[in-house]
Amino acid sequence: MAGTIGLTSAWTWRxxxxxxxxxxxxRLEDNIARMAHHVEARGLALRxxxxxxxxxxxxxxxxxxxxxxxxxxxxxxxxxxxxxxNEILLAHPPVHAEKLRRLFALPDHLSLIIGVDSPDxxxxxxxxxxxxxxxxxxxxxxxxxLKRVGLRNPTDVLQLAQAIGRxxxxxFAGIMFYPGHLKGATSDQSEGMLRLNQDLHQMxxxxxxxxxxxxxxxxxxxxxxxxxxxxxxxxxxxxGTYVYNDRTxxxxxxxxxxxxxxxxxxxVVSTSVQGQAVVDxxxxxxxxxxxxxxxxxxxxxxxxxxxVTRMSEEHGILDLSSVTxxxxxxxxxxIIPNHVCIVVHLNDVIYGMRGEVVERGWEVAARGRGxxx
Amino acid sequence: MAGTIGLTSAWTWRxxxxxxxxxxxxRLEDNIARMAHHVEARGLALRxxxxxxxxxxxxxxxxxxxxxxxxxxxxxxxxxxxxxxNEILLAHPPVHAEKLRRLFALPDHLSLIIGVDSPDxxxxxxxxxxxxxxxxxxxxxxxxxLKRVGLRNPTDVLQLAQAIGRxxxxxFAGIMFYPGHLKGATSDQSEGMLRLNQDLHQMxxxxxxxxxxxxxxxxxxxxxxxxxxxxxxxxxxxxGTYVYNDRTxxxxxxxxxxxxxxxxxxxVVSTSVQGQAVVDxxxxxxxxxxxxxxxxxxxxxxxxxxxVTRMSEEHGILDLSSVTxxxxxxxxxxIIPNHVCIVVHLNDVIYGMRGEVVERGWEVAARGRGxxx
Numbered sequence: 114m115a116g117t118i119g120l121t122s123a124w125t126w127r128x129x130x131x132x133x134x135x136x137x138x139x140r141l142e143d144n145i146a147r148m149a150h151h152v153e154a155r156g157l158a159l160r161x162x163x164x165x166x167x168x169x170x171x172x173x174x175x176x177x178x179x180x181x182x183x184x185x186x187x188x189x190x191x192x193x194x195x196x197x198x199n200e201i202l203l204a205h206p207p208v209h210a211e212k213l214r215r216l217f218a219l220p221d222h223l224s225l226i227i228g229v230d231s232p233d234x235x236x237x238x239x240x241x242x243x244x245x246x247x248x249x250x251x252x253x254x255x256x257x258x259l260k261r262v263g264l265r266n267p268t269d270v271l272q273l274a275q276a277i278g279r280x281x282x283x284x285f286a287g288i289m290f291y292p293g294h295l296k297g298a299t300s301d302q303s304e305g306m307l308r309l310n311q312d313l314h315q316m317x318x319x320x321x322x323x324x325x326x327x328x329x330x331x332x333x334x335x336x337x338x339x340x341x342x343x344x345x346x347x348x349x350x351x352x353g354t355y356v357y358n359d360r361t362x363x364x365x366x367x368x369x370x371x372x373x374x375x376x377x378x379x380x381v382v383s384t385s386v387q388g389q390a391v392v393d394x395x396x397x398x399x400x401x402x403x404x405x406x407x408x409x410x411x412x413x414x415x416x417x418x419x420x421v422t423r424m425s426e427e428h429g430i431l432d433l434s435s436v437t438x439x440x441x442x443x444x445x446x447x448i449i450p451n452h453v454c455i456v457v458h459l460n461d462v463i464y465g466m467r468g469e470v471v472e473r474g475w476e477v478a479a480r481g482r483g484x485x486x
Numbered sequence: 487m488a489g490t491i492g493l494t495s496a497w498t499w500r501x502x503x504x505x506x507x508x509x510x511x512x513r514l515e516d517n518i519a520r521m522a523h524h525v526e527a528r529g530l531a532l533r534x535x536x537x538x539x540x541x542x543x544x545x546x547x548x549x550x551x552x553x554x555x556x557x558x559x560x561x562x563x564x565x566x567x568x569x570x571x572n573e574i575l576l577a578h579p580p581v582h583a584e585k586l587r588r589l590f591a592l593p594d595h596l597s598l599i600i601g602v603d604s605p606d607x608x609x610x611x612x613x614x615x616x617x618x619x620x621x622x623x624x625x626x627x628x629x630x631x632l633k634r635v636g637l638r639n640p641t642d643v644l645q646l647a648q649a650i651g652r653x654x655x656x657x658f659a660g661i662m663f664y665p666g667h668l669k670g671a672t673s674d675q676s677e678g679m680l681r682l683n684q685d686l687h688q689m690x691x692x693x694x695x696x697x698x699x700x701x702x703x704x705x706x707x708x709x710x711x712x713x714x715x716x717x718x719x720x721x722x723x724x725x726g727t728y729v730y731n732d733r734t735x736x737x738x739x740x741x742x743x744x745x746x747x748x749x750x751x752x753x754v755v756s757t758s759v760q761g762q763a764v765v766d767x768x769x770x771x772x773x774x775x776x777x778x779x780x781x782x783x784x785x786x787x788x789x790x791x792x793x794v795t796r797m798s799e800e801h802g803i804l805d806l807s808s809v810t811x812x813x814x815x816x817x818x819x820x821i822i823p824n825h826v827c828i829v830v831h832l833n834d835v836i837y838g839m840r841g842e843v844v845e846r847g848w849e850v851a852a853r854g855r856g857x858x859x
Contacts, residue, residue, distance in 0.1 A: 128583075130857065131585070133855070186800045187800065205755070205801075206756060206815075208753050209503055209753045209816075210501075211501065211503035215503070230756050230758045231756060231757070231815050233814065233816060234755070234756075256759060261759070261803065262755070262756035262758055264758055265759075269758075293798070380582045380585075381581070382579040382581045382607070382635070383604060383634075383635040383636075384604070385603045385635055385638075386629060386633050386634070386635070386636075386638075389633075391635050393582075397828070397831050400774070401775060401828075402774060423634075426537060426827055426828070426831075427559045441606065442604050442606035442607055443581055443610065454799055455769065455770070455774075455799070458770050458799075459832070460855070461854040461855065462854075462855070462857040474859030481833070481835075482505075482833070482835070484835040484847075486846075486849055
């Protein structure tokens with residue numbers, strides 16, 4: 114099959130060996146354009162997180178639509194994306210010596226913005242950044258309620274800004290935060306958004322009064338995208354999942370099911386146990402990502418009442434007990450996953466199609482870590 | 487770092503960028519030898535499942551220790567393992583046309599044994615096997631209680647054996663089963679093992695009486711390994727996880743914690759939220775694999791009371807609320823995962839060490855699917 118994709122229009126997605134992730138290219142393009150317009154209309158900068166797609170040509174499409182740079186979670190993502198952008202925000206504290214070495218071995222045309230939340234991380238970053246040709250911009254990571262990383266108290270944020278300010282190779286650039294606790298599209302999150310707005314404003318005021326005005330206030334996620342306009346101090350947003358969307362995004366109200374661009378194609382391999390069908394997409398293709406309020410690990414396209422209720426590594430079990438539909442051995446199904454970022458990380462190759470026809474295939478260039486044994 | 491591993495003894499695991507899976511090579515070798523002896527002592531053949539390691543040199547070590555062939559779940563695993571063995575059992579029904587094409591494009595020195603559970607799969611297999619230079623051995627997959635794939639009723643197993651017997655390019659070889667519902671090392675599983683023994687015997691007797699004596703009765707798993715001797719008709723076993731073991735294996739009683747050979751090395755990147763430490767190993771490195779009776783997604787080596795209670799894609803949260811130990815930003819921890827097979831599938835490169843010194847690094851050659859875009 115190698116090499117034939119793109120040379121002929123004879124390949125439909127049905128020809129592709131399963132399990133395999135398929136991307137509806139029309140939906141992908143719509144998703145990229147829609148978020149770009151949405152963010153631009155609110156006067157914000159867009160710095161999409163590449164963790165969802167890990168793919169340079171998709172990052173290029175995001176940049177062409179108006180993104181001003183990219184967000185990466187790993188140094189390998191930054192290495193791969195250095196060929197398509199001039200500005201990368203690393204949204205994960207780089208704390209290991211080898212990781213820092215790789216970070217500052219990146220092509221030095223890059224403008225780097227690094228998020229950290231501790232004086233220890235600032236110290237390591239300063240030491241590693243000494244040979245970088247220009248000051249490295251550093252944003253203080255704030256905890257706005259997720260309780261994962263970040264500083265909660267405005268005074269702590271100010272102290273970190275001061276530590277960054279004292280480091281000769283670093284430059285304090287502002288604040289970053291990730292509101293992962295807010296599924297912002299739904300109306301019952303209004304109070305959370307209001308509180309987030311107040312918390313951010315208090316942090317910004319504390320910094321401004323002390324002579325550390327934050328130029329960048331970087332936050333946001335795909336679920337909070339519909340409510341970006343409610344955060345007065347925000348300057349840029351870093352949504353990632355929106356390029357593909359998934360069942361979780363749908364459940365937050367930030368998109369509808371027809372905006373899910375990625376499905377996993379799978380073949381029914383067994384119907385021997387009554388009331389179920391077994392496909393060849395298990396946890397190694399779909400990911401085991403339960404989500405509160407969602408049944409199962411993925412739903413079947415065009416049969417939303419059928420979900421993947423159990424998985425082994427290479428088996429996915431479709432529960433048919435509540436439906437009359439009975440797929441046969443050899444039938445293909447397409448599954449909308451709960452969490453698309455994990456699906457991308459599990460699979461090396463993805464195919465893109467228009468309608469039924471496969472238009473291109475690509476390697477997920479930034480999956481893995483880029484380690485050399 | 488590329489190329490330096492193996493050329494110098496200066497690299498300890500602490501030098502390796504995190505997150506990264508580390509294998510204790512002494513434990514790996516002990517695990518391989520112990521299972522080989524255990525199986526040989528019971529007069530059984532050993533056909534280890536490669537899904538756990540996906541690595542040719544480890545398969546070679548299993549074969550050198552006495553394994554008579556290998557078990558694969560995917561065609562790509564079979565393609566990669568064809569260079570180290572002459573006999574592969576494919577333990578997943580090959581039902582898609584492209585998958586079947588690749589299966590019979592394998593080097594034809596291989597003796598293939600394929601497990602199926604439906605006349606439809608037999609029909610597709612017969613068609614695809616026509617050009618194969620010798621009959622393809624086929625085993626009927628039996629459901630012995632897991633309710634995943636396989637036939638439960640002895641009469642259905644016989645009918646499938648008859649369908650295989652009628653296919654000119656196929657040869658009925660026996661029965662395979664996977665007792666994934668039994669965590670066989672614990673005493674409260676005695677009744678389950680007794681029933682499994684009876685079920686298997688009934689299937690074998692039905693086949694023998696009808697003139698389809700099953701030469702191969704292939705089953706078993708790492709958790710049931712301590713009780714292989716209780717299944718009278720068994721001829722071969724296909725454990726996989728035993729090479730590395732994990733918290734789940736420990737929980738079944740089939741190994742102890744000091745027999746877990748693989749840990750994930752991770753760096754503490756944040757301690758900003760009280761009562762927790764955050765490491766750079768999240769669901770994209772560790773896998774989100776909850777297991778009944780186990781707290782969290784992995785436990786910290788030498789601090790078994792500390793587990794990964796929450797994860798994001800690149801963040802793992804260690805709950806420190808019940809301990810006095812307080813790791814600092816920059817400290818390394820090693821995490822014993824709940825499910826090691828998923829860790830291997832998530833990571834491209836693994837390092838092996840003796841004591842503290844890194845002895846070799848290798849790519850996980852059979853991870854992914856081997857698709858060419």
